[in-house]
Amino acid sequence: xxxxxxxxxAHGVAGPSExxxxxxxxxxxxxxxRQGFLLGLPAIIYLLVFFVIPLGVVVAYSFATRTRSGRTExxxxxxxxxxxLGDDIVLTVAWRSLWVAALTTVICIVLAYPLAYFISTRSAxxxxxxxxxxxxxxxxxxxxxxYAWRVLLDSDGLVTQMVQATGLGDGRILFxxxxxxxxxxYGYLPFMVLPLYAAIERIDxxxxxxxxxxxxNGWGAFRRVVWPLSKPGVVxxxxxxxxxxxxxxxxxxxxxxxxxxxxxxYIVLQFLSARNGPVGSAVSVVVLxxxxxxxxxxxxxxxxxx
Amino acid sequence: MSKGVARSxxxxxxxxxxxxxxxxxxxxxxFYAPIVVLFVFSFNDSNAVGNWKGFTFGWYEAFxxxxxxxxxxxxxxxxCLFSTVIAVVLGTASAxxxxxxxxxxxxxxxxxxxxxxxxxxxxxxxxxLVFFGEAAEWFNVIPGVDLSSGLxxxxxxxxxxxxxxVSVVVRARLANLDASMEEAAADLYANRWQAxxxxxxxxxxxxxxxxxxxxxxxxxxDVVVSSFVAAVGATPISVYVFGMLRKGVSPLVNSVSVVMLxxxxxxxxxxxxxxRATGSGREER
Numbered sequence: 001x002x003x004x005x006x007x008x009x010a011h012g013v014a015g016p017s018e019x020x021x022x023x024x025x026x027x028x029x030x031x032x033x034r035q036g037f038l039l040g041l042p043a044i045i046y047l048l049v050f051f052v053i054p055l056g057v058v059v060a061y062s063f064a065t066r067t068r069s070g071r072t073e074x075x076x077x078x079x080x081x082x083x084x085l086g087d088d089i090v091l092t093v094a095w096r097s098l099w100v101a102a103l104t105t106v107i108c109i110v111l112a113y114p115l116a117y118f119i120s121t122r123s124a125x126x127x128x129x130x131x132x133x134x135x136x137x138x139x140x141x142x143x144x145x146x147y148a149w150r151v152l153l154d155s156d157g158l159v160t161q162m163v164q165a166t167g168l169g170d171g172r173i174l175f176x177x178x179x180x181x182x183x184x185x186y187g188y189l190p191f192m193v194l195p196l197y198a199a200i201e202r203i204d205x206x207x208x209x210x211x212x213x214x215x216x217n218g219w220g221a222f223r224r225v226v227w228p229l230s231k232p233g234v235v236x237x238x239x240x241x242x243x244x245x246x247x248x249x250x251x252x253x254x255x256x257x258x259x260x261x262x263x264x265x266y267i268v269l270q271f272l273s274a275r276n277g278p279v280g281s282a283v284s285v286v287v288l289x290x291x292x293x294x295x296x297x298x299x300x301x302x303x304x305x306x
Numbered sequence: 307m308s309k310g311v312a313r314s315x316x317x318x319x320x321x322x323x324x325x326x327x328x329x330x331x332x333x334x335x336x337f338y339a340p341i342v343v344l345f346v347f348s349f350n351d352s353n354a355v356g357n358w359k360g361f362t363f364g365w366y367e368a369f370x371x372x373x374x375x376x377x378x379x380x381x382x383x384x385x386c387l388f389s390t391v392i393a394v395v396l397g398t399a400s401a402x403x404x405x406x407x408x409x410x411x412x413x414x415x416x417x418x419x420x421x422x423x424x425x426x427x428x429x430x431x432x433x434x435l436v437f438f439g440e441a442a443e444w445f446n447v448i449p450g451v452d453l454s455s456g457l458x459x460x461x462x463x464x465x466x467x468x469x470x471x472v473s474v475v476v477r478a479r480l481a482n483l484d485a486s487m488e489e490a491a492a493d494l495y496a497n498r499w500q501a502x503x504x505x506x507x508x509x510x511x512x513x514x515x516x517x518x519x520x521x522x523x524x525x526x527x528d529v530v531v532s533s534f535v536a537a538v539g540a541t542p543i544s545v546y547v548f549g550m551l552r553k554g555v556s557p558l559v560n561s562v563s564v565v566m567l568x569x570x571x572x573x574x575x576x577x578x579x580x581x582r583a584t585g586s587g588r589e590e591r
Contacts, residue, residue, distance in 0.1 A: 032407055032408075033407060033408060033409040033410065034409070035407060035498070036403045036406070036407020036408065036409040036412075037403070037407075037409040037410070037411070039399050039400075039402055039403040039407065040399065040400050040403030040404065040407075040409070040412075040415060042395075042396050042399060042400075043396040043397065043399060043400035043403075043415075043419075043469055043473070044400075044415055046396055046465065046466070046469065047418055047419070047422075047466070047469065050437075050462055050463070050465070050466040051418070051421065051422060051433075051466050052418065053437065053441075054433035054434060054436065054437035055433055057433070057436045057437050057440055058429075058432055058433050058436055061436055072436075074440075111333055111336075112333075114325075114326055114329045114330065115329065115330045115333045115334075117326065118326050118327065118329070118330040119330070121317040132575075132578060133334060133337070134337075135574065135578060136571055136574055136575070137337050137338075137341075139520070139523055139570075139574040139577075140523075140527075140567060140570040140571045140574055141526075141527045141544075141563075141566055141567050141570040142527060142529075143527065143529050143544055143547065143548060143551075144344070144547075144563040144566055144567045144570070145340065145341070145567075147344070147547075147551055147559065147563055148340035148341060148343065148344040148563075149340055150551070151340075151343060151344055151347055151560070152340055152343055154354075156354070156357040157357075158343060186336070186337075186340070189333075189336075189337070190337075218318050218319070218322065243424065243426065244426055244427075246426070247426030247427070247428050247429060248426075249427060249428045249530055250427070250529055250530060250548070253548075253552060254551055254552075264426070264427075264428040267428050267429075267432060268428065268431075271432060271435060271534075277436065280432060281432065281436070284428070284429045284432045284433075287426055287428070287429055288425070288426075288429050291424060291425060291426060291429075295420075295424055
């Protein structure tokens, strides 16, 4: 305010005067900043009311009191819900979720890396076609894609029959944790392929050529050059797969058994059946913190876009 | 030229080359085989889901005859139209605000805008459940608003996550555009609104349409958030199907699924065509 030139002085000079310009520029800058803020304002208000406040309510719930009738009342703030997180049942579910999410992530890396590598060595036209081929499962209906496995894994489904025909076992994995992992890998694999592709495609291949000239064999060149350069993609993809797997609810509900729930199912159970808002909220807060840490890691590792 | 040479360096030789190709082919089979099988089995003349008995259109007829399914589809369409329109307006405005202006609090807003994209479904669902539980009374004060029907809650919560998706897609488009056209319009005495309508909007239109199609897809596909906020009598189709799946599977689900998946894939393809035709990146995501 104090730095800006007085209004009449600024308006008085029509031409590009060197004395008036800084003031004018600052004024214009300020007007522009105001316009930008006003343009963003509706979305800011909306997200404040329908995202930030709800988030605050969940955090508040995690410290709130549960009455006998199962209502959550926002008074007598306490840490009881967080104390419950130490219970055996919660720890078992949390440990299983962690394990399932980690395994899903590793399997996705193993499946996606060679594919991403293959796509990035294709010509531009083939590359785009293959990417569209990845993009379709990436965006299309997750519920239905998960359900498709129910048809395949049914007691006389195609996959079950194929496994039985090869004599590798009875092939009955539906409603087990293995089926859940399969469903999660199927659902989130595209989330791994795309960032991996983005990282590998960016690699300057003349470095690989250089390594080969220095008598590195194919494997050596890969291990010393390609793999380190593609690491940001591995980190990004791992987070994009790990975070939703860790909080998964739909996949275990469709492919998993009743006895081996994951954290997502546990949260839903707390809200819809056990009517324990504080515990459900506390678990949600923990899942949220894991998600935020993962995202921070992602941005730290140099990821820019999701 | 040099890039072509380098690319050939990248492709492994001999055995590992064929291994790489075989692996990639298998992963694509993994992606698409379940979808193909689902499609085929939606024509299966059997009450069991798994084994093939013969060809029939019966499950599609059952689909057309089922009033509950029709009603749910109608709910989904309404929710997705209203929420998409609101999300596109708010998302596009916020994309412009973030990409073309510098203002106080911008960084914080940018960070918050990303959260709905990365937050796990269940957490978002819980947020909406407790929020509407606590805030229902606040909203009833506003005349004409009745959250008990469920439709409003569905629209409000879908907008909450779709603003971010629209914003990201439109921003990707804006970032690739040169701001000089808008400046030229301003130099030619166009006011801000004229410059936006005549210059900026036509240029970002592919991004806006791409973002809108994406918002429609996400709104139609959402299960978790919707099943937490939907009221009895106004369940969207995805929630209805989810309920059917958990009760026990009838092949009717197959025909409904194929219809939903076809809608979903068509929307994705349309969205890709729109945002790609002009070089803005869905591939950024």
